[in-house]
Amino acid sequence: MHEAASGEAALALVSEVKPDIVLLDVHLPDMNGIEVCQRIKSGKDTSAIIVIQISASAVSAPQATASLNSGADTYIIEPVDPDVLVATVRAFLRLRIAEQALANANQQLSEKNDQLHAANEALQRSNEDLEQFAAVASHDLQEPLRTIITHLQILESMSEGKFDEEERPVFAAVMDGARRMSNLIRDVLNYSQVSTETPEHQAIALAEPLNWALENLSESLTSCEATVEVTELPTVIGDPSQLGQVFQNLIGNSIKYRSEQPPRITITSSLDEAGHWMIRLQDNGIGIAPDYLENVFRPFKRLHGSEIPGTGIGLALCRRIITGHGGRIWVTSEGQESTFTFTLRPA
């Protein structure tokens, strides 16, 4: 505990000691206690100090309000009951401890927030670097591969049936491998471009990207006698070319993974509880085992060998596109039926 006999001495002591609480008499020999209180409360380093102002009972109510308005935390009238004074000081000390604990917690929270922010930024940068790397690598890989395929084709035409029984399958395997690698690189490039090119989302009638996909797939649809039934589709917020890719991948898969029956594809839509459109594409193909319903959306995840061509990127790309549109995509399957559902925001 420290004591000062005048206002100036009190101010000097307060800035030197920085106490938790100051008991301040209104009547001081050199200045008014209210002014001392104001100076404590307006000081940068002293504003948080609790000030309890004490004065004679004879003073008027305006003086009490002036004290409180000057920043005093409470006002006690003389003669002061020692028990009341001690209890008041204790109550304010408890308040001070609680304030300090809150300030510490706030400080820790703000530090954690800064750390989280920095980690987020680093993650975003590393993601962008990775996407950039995938885009550049796949783009640059295409060039030498194109040269390989062209020269294989030249070799094939030069051979004009000169390959013998043993050489022919070896050559076919090399050619097949090169073509598969070319498709894989094309799909990886496609995948990495979806997020680097921020799509221009606009209001589009979903029938438009669907028709684009159906046109691209018309040959395969006809050759396997597929039927596609579509109930009226809504207008949504989206990127037409990306949503076209989603339809093309999903319908293409329904053709690729068909059962003995000709593919029968049904496309329907309805609103979910959140007011988003749910687009459902159901097929009568080979179905997907329950354990793989989530796995099929991972890049390069395939449930089939090379007997059915594919790179394992199609569904990963669909998920990336739909997530980029603020939606979700999932699959359910029962027996020989798969239903892919995705959500999109209404226009």
Ligand code: ADP
């Ligand atoms: P890809 O078709 O190139 O293998 P996808 O990412 O499009 O790659 O699909 C991943 C896997 O999910 C496929 O290999 C296949 O096993 C399974 N799949 C996708 N669509 C269907 C479907 N409609 N019916 C049954 N299986 C499917």
